[in-house]
Amino acid sequence: MGTHATVQKSGMVFPRNLSERSWEQIGASLRELVNSSAWWLADWLIYGEVTYGWRRYKEAVERTGLDYQTLRNYAWVARRFEHDRRRDSLSFAHHAEVTRLSPPEQDYWLRKAEQQKWSRNALRRAVRASLAVQSGRAELPDSAGDGGQDATAGAASPAGGRSGSEITTLTIELSAGQLEYCSKAAAAHGLPIDKWVARMLASAERQSA
Secondary structure (H helix, E strand, C coil): CCCCCEEECCEEECCCCCCHHHHHHHHHHHHHHHHHHHHHHHHHHHHHHHHHCHHHHHHHHHHHCCCHHHHHHHHHHHCCCCHHHCCCCCCHHHHHHCCCCCHHHHHHHHHHHHHHCCCHHHHHHHHHHHHHHHCCCCCCCCCCCCCCEEEEEEECCCCCCCCHHHCEEEEEEECHHHHHHHHHHHHHCCCCHHHHHHHHHHHHHHHHC
């Protein structure tokens, strides 16, 4: 066996005498490949939508064996970042964390993440803390974990108050599709997603009263 790893469709075979440095470089390359593939698939889907029409490109996606909903989620993020606004030093997941923000806010937080070398979770916590300060609430808990996306809202107490200890913080875990729907609905009302959710909860409370 040589001194290089061998890539197969079902895995990777490593030689016994592979240096630690080479092993590290392989890991870094795989990381870049995984990160880039989300952007590539997103742009591939968007091109198909624009060029071939919904039915034809959806049939083509099905023939590839790729998961259509996953691609839609990727495309939802990619549409919010023109190529010149995507940062190669950050992961696709970093960009996904700030999609609900305005473009200037997106650029600000991605620049901060790049400068501070934040992980995706560190970026999430920083953005949440900032949103909490803007809305006058304490820092929101990071309870969604690595695998989910969430929208957090401060709901009014039954008496309608929104100050002091009467504020209740809710953390709602959403799928990417649900988050996309809520983000669009919030944008249609000119509201951040947390304030839109709070408004919906208040409306439901009034209707049930």
